[in-house]
Amino acid sequence: MANAKVVFLSKDEQDLIHESSLKSLNDIGMMIRSDSTLKMLSDSGADVDYSKKVARIPEEMVNEALKKAPRNIRLCARDSKNDMRIPTSGPPYAATTGLGVYVRDMDTGEKRPSTRKDIADFIRLGDGLEGVDFLWTSITATEVPQVTHGLHELWTALQNTTKHVNGVSVMSAEDSRKQVELGSLIAGGEDELRKRPLFSVICCSIAPLSFEGGAVEGMVELVKAGIPIMSMSMSLSGGSSPVTLAGTIANANSENLASLVITQFAAPGSPHIYCSSSAPISMKTGMINYMTSEQPLIAAGLGQMARRYGIPSMVGDWGINDMDTPGIPHPFTTVLGITLSTMTNTDLVSGIGGIDAVKGVAFDQAVIEASVWRNVRAYMRDVTISEETIALDVVKEVGHGNTFLTHPHTARNFKKELFFFDEKTLGWEATLSDSMVPEARAIAKSILKEHTVPALDDEIVRSGNEIIERYEKDAKG
Template sequence: MTKTTMSVLSRDDKQKIHQAALSILEETGIKVESPEVLDMLAKAGAKVDQGSQRAWLDERLVSAALATVPKKVAICSRGGVDFSIPDDRVQLISPDGQPPAVLDLEQGGKRPSTLKDLKDLVVLADALPEVDYIWPPVVATDMPSDRSTYYEFLVALAYSSKHIQHGATSPEEARFQVEVCAEVVGGRDELARRPIMSDVCTPISPLRYDKGEAEALVVLARASVPLVHLSMAIAGSATPVTLAGSMAVIAAENLSGITMSQIAKPGAPGLYSSFSGPTDLRTGVFLCGAPEGILLDSAAVEMARYYGLPSCAGGPSNSSRSLLTESGYQSGMTAMASILVGADMIVGLGGMDRAAMISPEKMIMDCEAWRWLERLRAGIEIDDDRLALEAIKRQGPGGLFLSDPHTRKFMRQDLMVPQITAHHPQTLTKPSEDELLMYAMRKRKEILASHKPQLLSGEVTGKIDEIAKRHGIVLPGGGRIFEHA
């Protein structure tokens, strides 16, 4: 069976982007705001200037890194559902990652997200079968700002047994994440073998790694945690206005992250990634869901394949602040591109407002759309049984296939049954957008009332609580971070 696919780059295009990226790394270089990481690069043979915090990576270093970075990456979970990517049969999707606001339909609109919102959204994502991994869906803005990412990581780990993806803003935070996950799986060696977490390492476009990000990358690479080298190019402001120029920067940023990780530990797993888009030159804001973003992220997935690496890309992205037409068509187009171009990991369920807000109802509706897109991606299977010649002969001209045994045999294999949206007879009124939202709201409430996540044991949570306390992570009133089984 041939799957439905799309492509935006030719072989020659990919070679030109690669050569441009090599030129950028060798002639322009990258800024790394960490003396320790610059020393590491210098010892590996990179040209380094500590005064300007610059490093220049030549083709030899980049090629050596591409030779040692694994071409398969394990994406595992404490619940025992494990994947190895790339795999043409598997595309993994998660909620949007850490916007600072939620769309609260019951309270009338956008508001800052809280620790309770975080827990509810993690439980919701854990229950939705379409969700494969969890990027903490919101920022806990009611927690201390210098520790909020710690709470977000812990809540995701506590209330979902799915794979956790996060980020680390300092080497301390990276070590904390490794220590906690090693406690869950039974040691650091087991965590390296079955990584239940992955980390997003994001340079500041163009071509700059701040001190905390660079040093966290090194810690995580040495622990064999899969690293998502995420470029967030903004064409027209942080990167060139031409898409080709932005693609070259995206490639250079990914190759620089991969090179640093392989110098830190040859064989450290990594993914090539982009969540990029254009600048609205009228206002200066970043546009999510724009066609240029679709092209940039799709090109990045193809560049990942060019290097033989797994990929991660943005999914149902949009710039809308309401759950109306703009949100729907932008989310649909961006998600369709990511699945058809073959991204291995996709992020964005529920995201809105240029990744600054999330809606639990949209997460539910995005899951429905994701099922549609999976069916589109699957294509048409053609074999003797599915050609249905015997059924056609039985029914003959003017026949009806509703009651034919062939229909009963294949109806759930070839046809996707919608769960939220519906195909209604012409005599019935189709549900309005408001009715769809009401359905999604009811489903959210039902899930939160009934779903019981697979909790960690009391022994493990007790040890994690002690680790958390050493890092200053305590709940108001001295309560425990975790519920436990």
């Protein structure tokens, strides 16, 4: 099967990145602000300095982790027909954005802090959009106590989609336990959830080379319960990693390997997804800048590293609007860069519906990006290269100088072989027409009006609410 990929690193260059990461983990080590995680690593062979909270991780531990990590992962959904098996060979599966703090209201145009009602609507919209394969929890429940915001987001998302949910928040081991309890209610128990993980969670390292205590302990708790995690490194060239592309790739790779060591020693064979959201910082503002030529190259390098290790990955982005109003406000040059980042061997991408550099979401933006994605992913589809598809027999039958148009082979195969772009979406893109946002808005409204998601059993919803309420009370102490 042929499919187009951005190839960036040669075999030798991949070797060098790998060796540099081994050296980085062994010599510089990872700072981990959690004594329990440090102890686990120390017991497994790492050289730990508790006063500095640094674990130096030897090559043998990395190799063992790589050996233990599963090659194939199934990200399950409430409706099993929405399950995703990774690695993919064609286009990556695409998710919504996260984690914003506001919604741009479709009717008033105003930005307002996001609430659980917005999460429910945004997730249900994603459930109804064909270009959306899974749902990040996407926006913050700003009206609930900080300690349970992640739980509310996960719980609201799970109730409003039958697609896989990707959580974006992990605060502590207890928080993770509660996430598992919520998922278990729907799956029918912890063993069932382990067999069919209905959600996965992004667990960030903090570049360069460190872990926040609560986050890393939360990650350990999740993988012990069999919940797939994405070990996201945000290595920002010139900020949290060397300004060089090679240095950024190596740093993100090192952090992913460190996360992998933690998950595979905590829970051997637990599903682990190699993950990065890395790009340079703006040399004017210091802020992350995805709209650069470097971002897809970094993603390509990391996608290759993940494939080399045989670990599924999420290293590309499909969010094409960094401004704060819906539409496609960026020039071809930068939108192309984002597109290339989806062609990097990555199995999963995210970003649909985000605006303002991930700070907010817009419902109409989700429709625009899901629609454009349905066109764009055609570039990544699987194409069969075989004697049958080369079709020499047909060539022989048609003969010199004649047309294939009237040969039955063409009629039989053209719809299978050629992709037909959605003309309406092309119209928006080609003209930057005034109709893009209004039409997207109309589609969003009609989906929100008509699309329903099968409700969870009342008893399950009640139990879930109680879990969160109890946790809130306990946290207040």
